[in-house]
Amino acid sequence: MAERAHVTSIEAIEAFRASLIVYLSRARPVLDDAWDEVIRLRQWLQNDRRLHWENQIRRRTKQLEEAQQALFSANLANLREPTAQERMAVVRTKHALEQAQEKLKEVKRWTREFDSRVEPMAKPFEHLRTLLANDLPKAAAHLAQVVKTLDDYAAVKPAPAAIADSSELAGVSPSPPKPSLPLVREGDEGVGGEGQKSFGGSS
Numbered sequence: 001m002a003e004r005a006h007v008t009s010i011e012a013i014e015a016f017r018a019s020l021i022v023y024l025s026r027a028r029p030v031l032d033d034a035w036d037e038v039i040r041l042r043q044w045l046q047n048d049r050r051l052h053w054e055n056q057i058r059r060r061t062k063q064l065e066e067a068q069q070a071l072f073s074a075n076l077a078n079l080r081e082p083t084a085q086e087r088m089a090v091v092r093t094k095h096a097l098e099q100a101q102e103k104l105k106e107v108k109r110w111t112r113e114f115d116s117r118v119e120p121m122a123k124p125f126e127h128l129r130t131l132l133a134n135d136l137p138k139a140a141a142h143l144a145q146v147v148k149t150l151d152d153y154a155a156v157k158p159a160p161a162a163i164a165d166s167s168e169l170a171g172v173s174p175s176p177p178k179p180s181l182p183l184v185r186e187g188d189e190g191v192g193g194e195g196q197k198s199f200g201g202s203s
Contacts, residue, residue, distance in 0.1 A: 010150045017143040020136065028132050035129060038118060045111045053104035060100050064093040 067089040074086060 010147055010154070013143060013150070014147050017140055017147070020140050020143070024132060024136055024140070028129075031125070031129050031132060035125070038122060042114055045107060045114060049107045050104070050111070053100055053107060056100040057097065057104060060093060060097040064090070064097050067093045
């Protein structure tokens with residue numbers, strides 16, 4: 001026997017569907033923005049930061065070479081001792097170059113490890129994005145079809161035979177027919193005439 005549906009409120013289904021659509025409209029943009037941020041961070045590491053520190057290394061290497069050349073020229077001239085400022089320029093530019101080299105090394109390390117670090121967190125995140133993009137819109141469309149089907153079903157009026165059948169199913173039996181009285185004719189036995197003599201004594 002097929003299962004019977006127990007629907008008490010079509011409006012409740014429609015209200016749930018409306019809430020689901022509102023949730024989708026709010027959740028999907030948030031998740032899309034967060035996913036775009038992950039992609040931007042990867043590109044920032046692979047392109048922007050790498051190019052930035054490679055350029056810094058070239059620039060600071062040139063500055064160190066210039067400071068060392070100035071110090072070498074002062075020693076070579078034998079005209080004067082290199083000043084403390086010239087010596088500090090070499091130390092300062094050398095330290096700046098080492099710092100840029102270390103930054104580039106860190107950027108390359110994070111670029112290699114980015115996917116392995118992010119993937120464990122991004123996998124359920126991507127699953128939720130797929131759910132919001134595919135499954136829940138299908139669910140909302142299915143609920144709309146359910147509401148339409150129930151509305152059409154509620155609008156159908158039962159036939160008279162169906163009403164009678166439903167009464168019988170509910171335990172209401174139709175009223176039994178009334179017995180008809182026999183027709184009495186004058187002269188019949190048991191009614192008047194000789195019939196009365198048999199009940200009324202001797203003549």
